[in-house]
Amino acid sequence: MHAGSGRDVLVLAPTGAGKTLSGFLPSFLDIHDRRSNGYLHTLYISPLKALTVDVHRNITEPVEAIGLPISFETRTGDTPAGRRKRQKSKPPDFLMTTPESLALLLSYEDAETYFSQLRFIIIDELHTFFDNKRGDLLSLNLERITSLSPTAVRIGLSATINNPRRALDWIARDRGSLVEVSEAVRPEIEILEANSRIPWSGHSAKHVIKNIYENIARAGMSIVFVNTRAQAEFVFQELWQVNDKHRRIALHHGSLERELRRKVEASMAAGRLDCVVATSSLDLGLDWAEIDLVIQIGAPKGVSRLIQRVGRSNHRIDQPSRAMLVPTNRFEYLECLAAKLEIESGNLDGANFRVGGLDVLAQHLLGTACSGNFKADLLYFEIIKATPYSKLERDEFDAVIDFVSNGGYALKTYPQYSRLIETTPGTYALRDGRIARQYRMNIGTIVESPMLKVKLRNRTLGNIEENFILNLAQGDTFLFGGMVLKFERLHDATVLVSKTSDDEAQIPSYAGGRLPLTTNLASAVRLLIGDKTNWKGLPVQIKEWLNMQDVRSHLPDNKRLITEVFEFKSRFYFVVYTFSGRNANQTLGFLLLRRMRRAGLNPMGFSISDYALAVWSLKPVENAEKLLEPSIMIDEFEEWLEETPLLKRLFRDAAIISGLVERRHPGQVKTGRQVLFSSDLIYDVLRRYEPDHILLKAVRRDAMEGLIDASRLAATLANFQNNIIFKKLDYISPMAVPLVMQISKESTVWSELTDDILAESEEEIIRAARVQLLH
Amino acid sequence: MHPSGALYWPSQLSLLVADLHFEKGSSYHKTGQFLPPYDTHQTLEKLETVIKYFKPRRIFFLGDTFHDMSAWKRMPDVNKSRLLDVVEDLEVVWIEGNHDQGGLPDRFKSVKNIEVDGITLRHIMQRSFIGPEISAHFHPAGVIKFRGMRIRRPCFIKSGQKFVVPSFGVLTGGLDFSDDAFEDFHNCKTHLFFLGERKIFRSSAGYSKNIKSSRGDRNNRQRG
Numbered sequence: 001m002h003a004g005s006g007r008d009v010l011v012l013a014p015t016g017a018g019k020t021l022s023g024f025l026p027s028f029l030d031i032h033d034r035r036s037n038g039y040l041h042t043l044y045i046s047p048l049k050a051l052t053v054d055v056h057r058n059i060t061e062p063v064e065a066i067g068l069p070i071s072f073e074t075r076t077g078d079t080p081a082g083r084r085k086r087q088k089s090k091p092p093d094f095l096m097t098t099p100e101s102l103a104l105l106l107s108y109e110d111a112e113t114y115f116s117q118l119r120f121i122i123i124d125e126l127h128t129f130f131d132n133k134r135g136d137l138l139s140l141n142l143e144r145i146t147s148l149s150p151t152a153v154r155i156g157l158s159a160t161i162n163n164p165r166r167a168l169d170w171i172a173r174d175r176g177s178l179v180e181v182s183e184a185v186r187p188e189i190e191i192l193e194a195n196s197r198i199p200w201s202g203h204s205a206k207h208v209i210k211n212i213y214e215n216i217a218r219a220g221m222s223i224v225f226v227n228t229r230a231q232a233e234f235v236f237q238e239l240w241q242v243n244d245k246h247r248r249i250a251l252h253h254g255s256l257e258r259e260l261r262r263k264v265e266a267s268m269a270a271g272r273l274d275c276v277v278a279t280s281s282l283d284l285g286l287d288w289a290e291i292d293l294v295i296q297i298g299a300p301k302g303v304s305r306l307i308q309r310v311g312r313s314n315h316r317i318d319q320p321s322r323a324m325l326v327p328t329n330r331f332e333y334l335e336c337l338a339a340k341l342e343i344e345s346g347n348l349d350g351a352n353f354r355v356g357g358l359d360v361l362a363q364h365l366l367g368t369a370c371s372g373n374f375k376a377d378l379l380y381f382e383i384i385k386a387t388p389y390s391k392l393e394r395d396e397f398d399a400v401i402d403f404v405s406n407g408g409y410a411l412k413t414y415p416q417y418s419r420l421i422e423t424t425p426g427t428y429a430l431r432d433g434r435i436a437r438q439y440r441m442n443i444g445t446i447v448e449s450p451m452l453k454v455k456l457r458n459r460t461l462g463n464i465e466e467n468f469i470l471n472l473a474q475g476d477t478f479l480f481g482g483m484v485l486k487f488e489r490l491h492d493a494t495v496l497v498s499k500t501s502d503d504e505a506q507i508p509s510y511a512g513g514r515l516p517l518t519t520n521l522a523s524a525v526r527l528l529i530g531d532k533t534n535w536k537g538l539p540v541q542i543k544e545w546l547n548m549q550d551v552r553s554h555l556p557d558n559k560r561l562i563t564e565v566f567e568f569k570s571r572f573y574f575v576v577y578t579f580s581g582r583n584a585n586q587t588l589g590f591l592l593l594r595r596m597r598r599a600g601l602n603p604m605g606f607s608i609s610d611y612a613l614a615v616w617s618l619k620p621v622e623n624a625e626k627l628l629e630p631s632i633m634i635d636e637f638e639e640w641l642e643e644t645p646l647l648k649r650l651f652r653d654a655a656i657i658s659g660l661v662e663r664r665h666p667g668q669v670k671t672g673r674q675v676l677f678s679s680d681l682i683y684d685v686l687r688r689y690e691p692d693h694i695l696l697k698a699v700r701r702d703a704m705e706g707l708i709d710a711s712r713l714a715a716t717l718a719n720f721q722n723n724i725i726f727k728k729l730d731y732i733s734p735m736a737v738p739l740v741m742q743i744s745k746e747s748t749v750w751s752e753l754t755d756d757i758l759a760e761s762e763e764e765i766i767r768a769a770r771v772q773l774l775h
Numbered sequence: 776m777h778p779s780g781a782l783y784w785p786s787q788l789s790l791l792v793a794d795l796h797f798e799k800g801s802s803y804h805k806t807g808q809f810l811p812p813y814d815t816h817q818t819l820e821k822l823e824t825v826i827k828y829f830k831p832r833r834i835f836f837l838g839d840t841f842h843d844m845s846a847w848k849r850m851p852d853v854n855k856s857r858l859l860d861v862v863e864d865l866e867v868v869w870i871e872g873n874h875d876q877g878g879l880p881d882r883f884k885s886v887k888n889i890e891v892d893g894i895t896l897r898h899i900m901q902r903s904f905i906g907p908e909i910s911a912h913f914h915p916a917g918v919i920k921f922r923g924m925r926i927r928r929p930c931f932i933k934s935g936q937k938f939v940v941p942s943f944g945v946l947t948g949g950l951d952f953s954d955d956a957f958e959d960f961h962n963c964k965t966h967l968f969f970l971g972e973r974k975i976f977r978s979s980a981g982y983s984k985n986i987k988s989s990r991g992d993r994n995n996r997q998r999g
Contacts, residue, residue, distance in 0.1 A: 407809025414812070414849070417804040435807055474953050474961075489953040489961070661808050678948045682810055685800075685945065689813040 008154040008176035010126070010168045012161065014311065019157045019181065020055055020124055026155070027120040031070060031093060039117035040091040043145075043152075045102060046124040047134065049076040050265060052096040055124070059094075070094065075101050088114070099129075099138040100444045103363075106144050107370040107440060118149040126158040126171060127304075131352040133445035133657065136360040139170070139386035144368065146173060147382050159308060162348040170353065170387045187310045187321040189340045191333070191537075192295075198330055198541055201738035203231055205297045205328045209238045212295060212326060216275045217245045219293035221268070224277045225309050227298045227515075229253045235297060236277045252278040294323040299332040299610070300339045302518035304349040329738060331611055333542050335517070338524035349520045354705060356388030358400055358698035359658035360445055365404045366659055367443070369420055370436040373429045376401060399694045401428065403658070408694050442663050447653040453494045456485065461497075469495050516581030517610040519712065523558060525611070526579050530557025545734050553733040554725050556611075561720035563624040566729040568740060571604070572620040575736045576628070577612040580716045583709035585613040591636040595627055607739050614739040624726035630717045633710070641700065641708075642687070650699045650707060652679040658695060776931050778970045780941040781825045782909070787892060790829050792822065793837035793911030794942035796874070797858075798846035814946035815854050821943065823861050834865045835889075837911040837940065838872025838898025847878050855880070872898040872912065900937060902959060907936045913956055914942040916949025919969055919978055931975075932957070934965040941970065 013019040027042040034041075046052050056074045063070055071092040075084065077100065087095070091114060097105070105111065121142065129135030145152060156171035158164075160180075168178050192215070194208040205212065216222050216239070224239075226232045236251045243249060250264045250273050267273045271290075276282065300306035310323040325340065327333035342348075361383070368374050380397050383389050402408040405420040405428075419435050420428045430436060451463035468478075469487070476487050477500055485497040517525075528534045535543055549555055556562045556577040564575045574592070578585055589606035592615050596603040602618035621627060641647065655661050661679065686693050704710045727733070732740055776782055782791040795818050800810035826834070841847055847855070859880065869885040879885055888897035893907060900910040916929045929941035929949050937959070941949070950956060952967065969976045 403809075407804075407811070409809075409812055411812055414801055414804045417807070417809075419807055438807055487953070489955060489958075490951055491955040659807075660810070661803075662806075681946050681948065685811045685813050685817060688817070689811060693811075 006151065006153055008156075008172035008174075009179060010156040010158060010164065010171055010176060011179045011181070012158050012164050012167075013181035014160050014307075021059070023122045023124070023155045023157045024059060026153070027094075027122070028068075028070075030119055032068075034119075037117065038090070040095055040114060041093045041118065042095070042120040042122065043102070043118060044094065044096040044122045044124065045099060045138065046096070047098070047128045048125075049078060049098055050261075051124065052076055052098060056096050072096065075105070077101065099134050099141065102141050103137060103367055103443050104440055106141055107367040107436065107443075109371055111371045112148055115145055115148040115152075118145065118152040120153050120155060121145065122155045122157065123171065124157045126156040126167065127161055127351055130167065130170060131354050133357050133360050136354070136356040136386075136388050137364065137445050139356065139388050140361070140364040140383060143382050143386045144364075146385075159304065159311075160348060161304065161351045163350050166353055167351060173385075185320040186344065186346070187307065187323060189310065189323050189325060189343060191336050191340065192324055192326045193539065198327065198333060198539070201329050201741045203227070203298050203328045203332075205231075205235060205326055206238060208326060209235070210242055212297070213239055213242045215293065215295065215324060216249070217247055221271070221273065221291050222275045222293040222295060223282065223291055224275060224295045224297060225282075226277065226279060227301070229279055231298065232277050232279050239275075239277065247274040248272065249275045249277065252276050252282050292322065294321070295326060296323060297326045298328050299335045299517070300325065300521070301335075301515045301610075302349050302521055303339055303342045303347065303524075304351075304518075305515075306339050307343060307348070310343075330542060330545055331609065331738060333539070334525050334528055335521065335610075337537055338528045339521055341528070342521065342524050347520065347524070349518045352705075354388060355391065355701065356386065357445075357654070357657070357702060358396065358694060359654040361389065361392075361397075361400050362404050362658040363439075363443070363445075365400060366419065366435075366439050369404070369428055369430045370439050373423065373427055376426045376428065396694070396697075403694050407660070410690060438662070439659070442656070442659060445657050447656050447663070452490075454485070454497060455494050456497050456499065461485075464495060516583045516709065517579070519581075522579040522581065522610070526556055526558045529555055530559075548734040552731070553727045553729055553735070556735075560723045560725050561628070561716070562725050562727070563628070564727045564729055564733050564736060565621045565624075566732050566736070567620070568732045571616045571618065572601075573614050573616050573732070573736065573740060574621040574624070574627075575612055575614045575733070575739065576624075577735070578713075578716050579611050580712050581709060582608055582610050583707055584713040584716065585609070587637075587708050587710065587713050588632075589613045589615060590640050591632050592627060594636040594640060595632055596621070599627070609739060612735070612739055614736060620728075625724050628717060628720075628724060630714065630721060633714045633717065637710070641703070647699055647703055648680045648683050650702055651683045651695070654695055654699050654702070655679045655682065658698070660695065776968050776975045777825060777829075778972065778974055779821055779825050780929060780943045780970060781829075782931070782940050783829045783831065788832040789835060789891070790825065790831035790833070791835045791837055791896070791909065791940060792825070792943040793898075793940045794839045794872070794914055794944055794947055795822070795836070796839055796842040796942070796944035796947050797854075798849050799842040799944065799946045801849055802842050802846065810946070814944065815850060817945045818943065819854060819857050819861070821945065823857075826861055826865075832866060833868065834862055835868045835891075835896055836870060837896060837909070838870045839874040839912065839942075840869065840872065841875040841878055843874055844876070844878035846875070847880055868896075870896060870898055900939060905936075907938075909938045909940065911940050911942070913939060914947055914949045915939055915952055915957065916941070917952035917967055917969065919976070928969045928971070930970065931968040932960055932965060933968070934960045934962070 011019050011022060024042075031041050044052070044055065046055065052074045056072055060072050063072070072094040073083070073087060073092040073096070075087055075095055075097040077098070079087075079101075088108070088110070105114065108114070123129070123138070129138055142154065154171055154173065154176075156167070158167060161167060164178055164180065168176050192208060192211055194211050196207045199207060212224070216224070224235060226235055232251060232253045236249065239249050250267065252261055252264045264273070264276060268276060294310050296306065296309055300309075310321050325336040327336045365379070368379065376398070380394060383397065384392055399408060401420070406412070406415065406418040419431055421431055423429050452466050452469055454461040454464050469490070474487060474489060477484050478487065484500055486500040488496045488498055490496070529546060535546065538546075546555065553564055554562050556579065562577045564573075566573055574596075576588065578588065580588075585608040589608055593603045593606065596615060596617055600619065601621060604616050604618065606613055606615040656663050660682070686696060690696070780792070783789070784791065797815050797818060800812050800814040803810050850858075867883065868889060869879055869883055870889065871885040871887055875885075888895055890896075895904065895906060895908045897908065897910050899912045900908065914929070915932050916927060918927050930952065931941060932939040932952070952960070967978050969978060
């Protein structure tokens with residue numbers, strides 16, 4: 001085996017091929033030769049706490065049965081303090097942990113001894129680390145370990161991806177080896193055929209809940225995957241409404257109590273459940289007993305993601321996994337079919353590799369200082385060995401040290417509070433131990449938005465994002481826990497609500513963090529729509545819908561960018577079918593608002609989906625090509641970037657990750673009466689006085705890739721620059737219906753319009769008041 | 776009312792500002808949270824602008840002028856002299872807040888409250904007090920709704936004889952009007968005046984209507 005030779009290895013295998021166990025083999029062989037000596041021998045890192053627990057169980061049982069004298073322990077945020085202490089003084093041979101807990105272990109002063117005899121580092125589900133800040137943190141910590149124990153071999157275990165060489169570069173210290181296990185059988189995927197009408201928009205799956213239930217009732221154990229928490233709640237309730245065969249159906253999602261989730265997982269493993277409705281909280285390689293059927297409700301959003309979910313069913317390598325896709329609206333039907341075709345022809349999404357975040361680096365530098373003094377020169381060379389930071393410039397690194405030390409401001413006012421002290425030139429030490437304790441409370445790159453308790457009379461219904469609530473006015477209705485609730489008021493950080501008889505909520509639930517459609521799948525959908533010979537698999541109603549679009553307007557395809565303008569309810573709509581994913585579309589929406597305003601078209605707002613965006617204005621667009629010229633990515637983009645509230649949202653996360661402000665911990669109530677600083681205000685101050693501050697730089701860089709997706713948008717605009725089709729229509733086009741229907745629900749306010757809107761609302765109120773007086 | 780959050784009182788040639796929270800940013804440095812040290816500077820800039828604009832004879836600081844008792848001591852010298860300069864030709868009345876009971880610049884004294892032309896000025900509203908009263912403390916802010924759009928802004932509150940002013944400091948945040956702290960104002964007599972970018976916008980219907988109806992619902996339910 002490669003890993004025995006001291007070279008790093010990346011194992012790529014489809015889900016269910018037993019790759020986790022294979023990762024442990026070289027380590028077992030080695031420990032057998034050396035015997036345990038009271039030092040940590042192997043570190044196993046996985047992205048999920050639940051996975052460490054699961055793998056721990058699966059490994060411990062056989063090893064204990066054979067009677068091997070090896071000790072295995074898990075170490076996560078849930079590990080009780082007593083065991084943590086013992087693990088520190090007397091480490092097990094094998095420690096199974098998460099990136100956050102690893103960072104914690106590395107921040108102790110004895111880290112050097114603790115990791116000195118480490119032989120193997122196994123990283124499971126490696127593909128989940130390439131494109132996020134957790135991966136940045138992990139990559140930095142791996143280099144830290146390598147500095148402490150240079151011979152420790154890294155073994156990466158990953159799902160199949162289409163660019164394995166880059167993944168190997170990411171994980172291996174130098175030239176590593178690649179082991180690819182090919183797929184034995186392709187999964188069998190079908191799309192649920194419903195007799196009912198497929199809705200234009202929405203994600204409720206209400207129209208097919210009975211069909212879904214029938215499939216659940218027929219199968220043994222099944223998992224129903226959905227894309228959002230709200231959807232999970234909704235589907236779970238609907239399924240119980242039709243549960244006349246008394247199937248045992250459970251719910252599993254991230255905002256449920258931890259114990260509740262554990263209970264569901266245990267019941268699944270013990271076969272005491274028939275079905276679980278779950279979000280991505282159940283996504284990764286947990287080895288759940290026998291699952292016969294995976295149902296995916298809603299758009300899969302990406303081919304690889306779908307394969308992962310489908311792989312949850314049937315962990316036998318010689319038999320195909322079975323999965324059923326349930327589109328909840330018309331566009332999703334196209335997306336499901338395209339994904340199915342892609343899987344059948346073996347086209348995977350490319351993994352995205354990101355440039356490491358400077359906020360994560362700041363956290364890591366403070367953590368490193370907690371474990372002992374560091375020399376900046378040496379640490380810099382350690383850090384640029386981590387793939388995400390390989391292009392980090394020295395002056396940026398120095399700026400981050402400055403930031404960690406005292407905020408990195410040009411104005412140096414309060415040196416007595418610095419967190420780092422330069423003991424000799426280039427060597428840094430922590431000012432005092434209190435800072436280390438504080439650091440350990442704030443480790444991690446996942447920032448949960450502050451939550452408030454929701455209370456209906458005396459009953460607590462659950463938690464909801466504070467930001468969502470702050471945007472509500474009294475009397476607004478919203479959906480929560482399957483009920484339409486009316487917002488009454490805030491009381492001591494609790495949201496007081498009442499029931500209402502309304503069927504529909506005015507405000508759509510906050511659905512942040514929705515993944516955008518992958519480029520690969522988007523292109524597959526375009527291909528599917530653009531060529532009628534591909535329509536064979538489509539149900540009649542979808543074909544009719546597409547045909548109507550063809551007749552009334554124009555079908556999107558892979559070669560041209562289709563745009564439309566039409567009047568609807570005394571507003572003009574400008575629709576662009578970009579197929580660039582919701583993030584890029586949102587950005588384009590904001591830029592078009594600016595450009596259209598400049599052109600005197602009086603734009604009012606826009607709505608988006610993964611496939612298209614619609615801007616509504618008081619005057620019609622006359623020249624689409626001019627509006628969509630790639631120069632928009634320079635002229636309007638630069639201006640907008642300075643003002644967008646999206647950057648504020650990212651700044652909030654970066655401020656916490658980088659340690660500028662502390663995390664809020666559960667039970668530590670800081671809303672209500674105590675008015676705290678908000679990161680939005682810090683952002684404004686910083687932008688005004690230090691526009692080049694390192695943290696603003698970090699946020700801008702993050703934004704370009706993820707939330708703003710500028711590179712993808714720029715590529716779309718450049719690709720289609722001379723291939724724009726502009727249709728002036730008399731009526732709303734069939735494909736635009738879902739977008740226009742959505743407008744009343746989630747329109748976006750443009751910050752520059754603030755005063756205009758306030759003024760207009762004032763006028764309306766005054767007018768209304770006058771009418772009242774007259775009558 | 777000025778969109779900066781300041782209140783001008785023409786008959787008294789007086790300006791009222793509240794909750795400046797000078798040195799709020801730096802108060803967190805002790806705890807290792809290095810907030811940008813520019814908030815004092817920016818608040819001073821705002822203050823200079825409104826004083827230049829209204830040219831008052833007297834200025835009332837309505838409490839929580841300093842974020843904590845050592846804020847004045849901590850303030851960089853350049854900002855200290857800026858603050859003293861800007862109020863130099865004015866009669867200054869410092870009303871004490873819950874954050875700054877003491878710690879004022881040497882030659883000043885603070886009062887708990889003061890009555891001016893029959894109106895009582897104090898930092899925290901007194902519920903039992905009868906008579907006209909202007910207070911601050913809560914940093915009121917609210918959401919204004921219009922055609923499905925919503926905007927959150929700081930606001931002045933006026934209801935009966937009570938008047939609450941928003942915070943003038945730049946790093947101070949706001950407390951939502953729907954919070955129970957404003958319970959006394961959740962009725963149809965209340966008017967909110969939102970701070971726009973350039974002017975004040977008045978709103979009453981949006982809030983009071985909803986509150987009235989929801990209160991009404993609850994009463995009906997109780998009776999039923």
